[in-house]
Amino acid sequence: MPNMLHIDATIFELIDKAIGAWKDAxxxxxxxxxxxxxxxxIPRSHRCTHDCMVWAYTVKGNFMVNSAYKVAITSSPNATMEGVSTNDMTGRFWQTFWSLGIPTKLKTFAWRASHNILPTKVxxxxxxxxxxxxxxxxxxAEETSGHLFWDCTKAHEVWMATGISFDATAHLARPLFKEQVDxxxxxxSHPWYKANIDTALFPDHHTIGIGVIIRDHEGSVITALSKHLPLPLGPMEAEAKVVDEAVSFAWDVRVRKVIFETNSKVVSNALCGTITPRVTIVDIIEGALHRLQAFRRT
Known part of the structure; x- marks a missing residue:
């Protein structure tokens, strides 16, 4: 197959300059x-930025010897879990989980349950x-994810029927459920609108699904968006990407006084400037913030 790029081509040649996205085909x-x-x-924002050298294994993208050591240890065939951080182990767990030979709908359900984004009554x-x-x-009690699978009396009966040993006070899955206070x-408040956003991963198909719903102060639905993107992103990158898509969507439908609400605390804090976004999403966060500045000028 002939190469479609000239010998001096750069990464920028692989990006659609009009929309800031990869040239997929x-x-x-x-x-x-x-x-x-x-x-x-590698997630892209709608704003084309200059390339720069980054180290993907630290939050700020700066090279650190200890992070390189961890990469070397985890990449070794004889690597053990000793000395590996919680984030590394979590990433390894989900990488192994998504590679399991079980139906995608079961893996997606388990992932949504562990992130507390199932349609529970709460x-x-x-x-x-x-x-x-x-x-x-x-x-x-209220039907939270934790209650549904562990604390409900009916859940106890199901666990007993399976014959699986169950300890309601010390099971391993409980810390994965992140209950929200509100x-x-x-x-x-009038005349503002609120945009609620969510995303779903389809790793077997290397795509993500995004959903945006915009409502007014009375709760009436003004407009909504649902679509698939051919991007094999991780959970955090997908959450950042859906925010970027939501901001662009609100702009396109001429909704300016809008509050964006996401269930990703990391992405929310990054947008608010209270934390430094990880290098894998910094481009998306900066692109969304750049677009949001235009909202304030209109």
């Missing part, structure tokens, strides 16, 4: 499948869909 034509997937997994109340979060099965959707 060109990349897949030139590179091997594994190489193309690696390139496409989450539905938070989004303003229903107004009662009490568990239908037991009627004793469980109800709070409408914005």
């Amino acid at each position: 060109l990349i897949k034509q030139i590179f091997l499948p594994t190489e193309a997937q690696t390139i496409l997994s 989450n539905l109340c938070r989004c303003g869909v229903i107004d009662n979060a009490t568990c239908e099965a037991c009627g004793l 469980t109800r959707w709070i409408p914005p």
Whole structure:
């Protein structure tokens, strides 16, 4: 297959300058499948920025000897879990998990459950869909993810029926559920709008799904967006990308006084400037912030 780039071509030649996205077809034509997937997994913002050298294994992108040591240790065939950070182990866990030979819908369900983004009654109340979060099965507590799978009396009966040893006070899965303090959707003040956003991963198909819904101060739906993007992103990169897409969507539909609400605390804090975004999402965060400045001028 002939190479479609000249000998002095740079990475910039692989980017669509009009929208700041990768040239998907060109990349897949030139590179091997594994190489193309690696390139496409690097998230891009709508704003084209200058290239720079970064070290992907630290938050700020600066090279550090200890991070290089960890990379060398984890890449070794004889690597053990000793001395590996919690983040490294979490990443390794999900990498192994997504490679399991089980139906994609089961893996997606487990991932959504562990991130507390299943349509439990608490989450539905938070989004303003229903107004009662009490568990239908037991009627004793609110239906959170943790309650649904572990604390509900009916859940206990299911665990007992399986014959699997179950300890309601010390099971390993419980820390994965991140319950939110405010469980109800709070409408914005007039004349503001609120955009709620979410994303789903489809690693088997190397795509992500994004969803955006914009409502007014009365809770009425003004507009919504749902689409797939051919990007094999990780969870955090996907959360950042959906924010970038939501900002562009709000701009395109001429909704200016809008509050963006995401369930990713890392992305939210990065946008608010309270933390330094990881190098893998800094380009997206900066692009979204640049677009948001235009909202303030209109």
